Every structure is written in structure tokens, then in C-alpha cells.
Amino acid sequence: MTIATWNVNSIRTRLPRLLAWLERRRPDIVCLQETKVEDERFPVAELGGLGYRTLACGEKTYNGVAILSRSPGTDIVRCLPDDGADAQRRILVTTIDGVRIVDVYAPNGGELGSPRYAYKLEWYRRLRAFLAAAFDPGQDLVLCGDLNIAPDERDVWDPEQWRGQVMCSEPERECFRALVGWGLTDALRMHQPEAGGLYTWWDYRAGAFRRNRGLRIDHILLSPSLAKRCSAVLIDREERKGARPSDHAPVIAAIP
DNA sequence: ATGGCTACTCCTAGTAGA
Numbered sequence A: 001m002t003i004a005t006w007n008v009n010s011i012r013t014r015l016p017r018l019l020a021w022l023e024r025r026r027p028d029i030v031c032l033q034e035t036k037v038e039d040e041r042f043p044v045a046e047l048g049g050l051g052y053r054t055l056a057c058g059e060k061t062y063n064g065v066a067i068l069s070r071s072p073g074t075d076i077v078r079c080l081p082d083d084g085a086d087a088q089r090r091i092l093v094t095t096i097d098g099v100r101i102v103d104v105y106a107p108n109g110g111e112l113g114s115p116r117y118a119y120k121l122e123w124y125r126r127l128r129a130f131l132a133a134a135f136d137p138g139q140d141l142v143l144c145g146d147l148n149i150a151p152d153e154r155d156v157w158d159p160e161q162w163r164g165q166v167m168c169s170e171p172e173r174e175c176f177r178a179l180v181g182w183g184l185t186d187a188l189r190m191h192q193p194e195a196g197g198l199y200t201w202w203d204y205r206a207g208a209f210r211r212n213r214g215l216r217i218d219h220i221l222l223s224p225s226l227a228k229r230c231s232a233v234l235i236d237r238e239e240r241k242g243a244r245p246s247d248h249a250p251v252i253a254a255i256p
Numbered sequence B: 001a002t003g004g005c006t007a008c009t010c011c012t013a014g015t016a017g018a
Helices: A011-025 A044-048 A115-134 A172-182 A187-191 A226-231
Strands: A001-005 A031-032 A053-057 A065-069 A076-077 A091-094 A099-105 A141-146 A218-222 A231-237 A251-254
Touching: A001 A011, A001 A141, A011 A031, A011 A044, A031 A141, A044 A053, A053 A091, A065 A091, A065 A099, A076 A115, A115 A172, A115 A251, A172 A218, A187 A218, A187 A231, A218 A226, A218 A251
Parallel strands: A001 A031, A031 A099, A099 A141
Antiparallel strands: A001 A251, A031 A065, A053 A065, A076 A091, A091 A099, A141 A218, A231 A251
8 A cells, every 4th residue: 555644735725736646646545734624625525536535634724634545444533532622633543454544733833932832742742642542553553744843853954053943852853752662663764764855844935945945844654564564655746846836745655 | 145935814914834
């Protein structure tokens, strides 16, 4: 199977590009983030026309995650167990073809020391607790999405400029290492252990994409059984080019 | 030249993204 993750920055704005990309890449499972739409308004019919089923967990304007798949999903979980009824829509879990899929849109974090930064760290603590309580690293499991953390200096175009900034701070990186420490493998780094310049997000401003001034903040993390099978991981930079792109590129893992 | 953007909303200004 191929599984992809993509922060589309609005499913409605990105729908033409998403449909063309699905036709070209034909991934089996796609985890989307920042759909920015309530579930009633999600473009289910258009995606169905290409043979994809939709599971959506969204809200108006902000956040929102969704999972597209050829096979149906079962055992669906929306939000974290300690989220309230009005929680930000940031997590969606399902099982597809025997693989547990955890689709995540982590908080941005605002500025270091801000309430939103504290919320991000707390949210990661709750995510880690959810993993421990609800899953087993011995199962076939993928945790992927926009984690809003660049794990180390190889993942940042200018480590000096970004040192201590949000997405690069040591407490955030400790949150990423806690996921890996639970038993997950960073699929891209498994295949490209040293390479720099591999980014998944580039600012819309300042010609950042053209200059490859980016960050690697979108990740596919695999349980050991899937890491063993994963044969390739691709950052689909083509999707950051052209008219009206998302500011994120998709990441695709092949798991034969 | 060191900045330049995009998408959302009871839309035309303010907020958020990262």
C-alpha cells in the first residue's frame, strides 16, 4: 500500500489540485490536515468520483483532519479522549486494511512562552498518553501528519536563524522524540539518514520555495512491523509548484 | 535590497498559519 500525508491548507481551495494529484499518484490512503471545513461541507462526492471514501473530522475556519481511502475504515476515533466536546479538530484514527492510521494536525504553538505554545506542549503530552493507552507498538500502525516540529538541524534551512524558534525549540523536539521513543520510526530518515535540504513546508513569502528555505515538519512515523516493510518515502515537491499551491508538500510512503 | 503570502470570516480588517 501507499500512504500519504498532506496539509492542504483548505480542502475547498485545494480541491482541484487534490483531485489531479490523486489521479496522478493513486495513493491507497491519504491523511489530510487543515481542511478548514465542517463535515457537512466536505467535498465527499467529488472524492467519491475518484473511488475514495472520506472520513472527516473538521470545523469551520481552523484545523480539521480527514482520511481518504480506497478501502473502508473501521474503529474510528475522533479527537483525544480528554478533549472536550468543543475541541479543536486535530486527530482522526481509523483502521484500514488491518493498519491502524493516526492522522494528526499538531498545534502551531504561536510564540515561545505564549499560551498557544503551552497548549502545544500539553497537547503533545496528551497525544503521547493516548498512544500509550489505546495502541501497541507491536501492531501495524502509522502516525502521520503535520506535526509542526522540525526534529533536528538537518530539517531546517537555516538552523541559526531558527534556533529556539517555534517548531525548533528543545521542548518541542523532546515531544517528537517521545513519539519515536514509544516505538515509532521516522520513515523519511530511515531512508535518508543524513541528507539536508529535505523539507515539507516553505513560507509563501520571500520566494522561500524557489530558494528551498523550508522546514521538515510533516512526518510519517511507522511501528516496527511497518518500518520493516517500508521500501521508499517521497516528498512530493512538485505539489508545491504551480498555481495556488498549499504551503506544504505531500509526503508519501510505499509499504508493499 | 533580507522583504516579498495566503486563507479564513455573518468578509473589505483582523486573525492565523509556520
